[in-house]
Amino acid sequence: xxxxxxxxxSLPFTHKNVNYFASWAIHTxxxxxxxxxxxxxxxxxxxxxxNLPDDxxxxxxxxxxxxxxxxxxxxxxxxxxxxxxxxxxxxxxxxKLLGHKIATSEWEPxxxxxxxxxxxxxxxxxxxxxxxxPQGKFYDNNTTLLWGDLKRLENSWLLHIKSPKxxxxxxxxxxxxxxxxQFCCPVKALDELKRISNNSNSNTTAxxxxxxxxxxxxxxxxxxxxxxxxxxxxxxxxxxxxxxxRAGIPSLLA
Numbered sequence: 001x002x003x004x005x006x007x008x009x010s011l012p013f014t015h016k017n018v019n020y021f022a023s024w025a026i027h028t029x030x031x032x033x034x035x036x037x038x039x040x041x042x043x044x045x046x047x048x049x050x051n052l053p054d055d056x057x058x059x060x061x062x063x064x065x066x067x068x069x070x071x072x073x074x075x076x077x078x079x080x081x082x083x084x085x086x087x088x089x090x091x092x093x094x095x096k097l098l099g100h101k102i103a104t105s106e107w108e109p110x111x112x113x114x115x116x117x118x119x120x121x122x123x124x125x126x127x128x129x130x131x132x133x134p135q136g137k138f139y140d141n142n143t144t145l146l147w148g149d150l151k152r153l154e155n156s157w158l159l160h161i162k163s164p165k166x167x168x169x170x171x172x173x174x175x176x177x178x179x180x181x182q183f184c185c186p187v188k189a190l191d192e193l194k195r196i197s198n199n200s201n202s203n204t205t206a207x208x209x210x211x212x213x214x215x216x217x218x219x220x221x222x223x224x225x226x227x228x229x230x231x232x233x234x235x236x237x238x239x240x241x242x243x244x245x246r247a248g249i250p251s252l253l254a
Contacts, residue, residue: 011052090245095120113196119225126246143163147207
């Protein structure tokens with residue numbers, strides 16, 4: 001005996017039984033086409049074990065159409081899902097707009113400077129957010145950017161990325177240069193952060209850390225930027241993530 005949507009059906013199954021089962025599994029139970037195919041193979045095995053013909057499960061054009069249609073729909077759903085989740089590239093105009101949103105927020109000044117500076121460093125340095133910010137509320141000195149990893153040069157800041165994704169021995173160095181006249185200079189922003197930070201004199205303290213001792217994490221950064229730019233993202237059904245900053249300068253150059 002086989003239970004199917006509260007209905008008992010005795011073996012052998014007819015083509016009508018199998019048609020109903022496939023439709024019920026796809027549309028009512030929302031099973032994946034590959035799962036339904038597996039169940040049909042099991043039904044065929046049940047017939048053979050009982051010395052019954054299994055043609056109803058193996059040679060059924062209607063069931064084939066039902067499954068093929070579900071497979072096609074899943075392809076379109078996956079394509080649409082990718083489009084709705086696509087990340088937008090951060091542009092110069094968008095980074096300026098982000099700066100305006102941060103400046104007009106009700107955050108306290110040091111919090112504004114932390115988020116703004118992290119945004120500019122990520123954008124102009126084409127940095128991965130995971131190379132600048134910790135994943136959790138406790139940061140690791142071997143992976144998070146510390147004040148001891150920064151060096152002020154004449155017209156730039158030199159950043160030492162200790163644990164880059166490329167696994168380069170000794171890490172990588174990124175030179176962040178001045179960008180004057182556009183109100184979004186990363187060097188000026190980092191200068192100001194160092195001036196107002198309570199921890200900038202400690203080489204073992206994270207650069208992007210709030211006055212309450214909690215670091216700016218990658219997840220908090222992404223959520224904050226997405227919230228600030230949510231109205232702009234609705235226009236093209238996209239989103240802003242950490243990788244949006246890394247792709248900014250290469251896209252401008254292209």
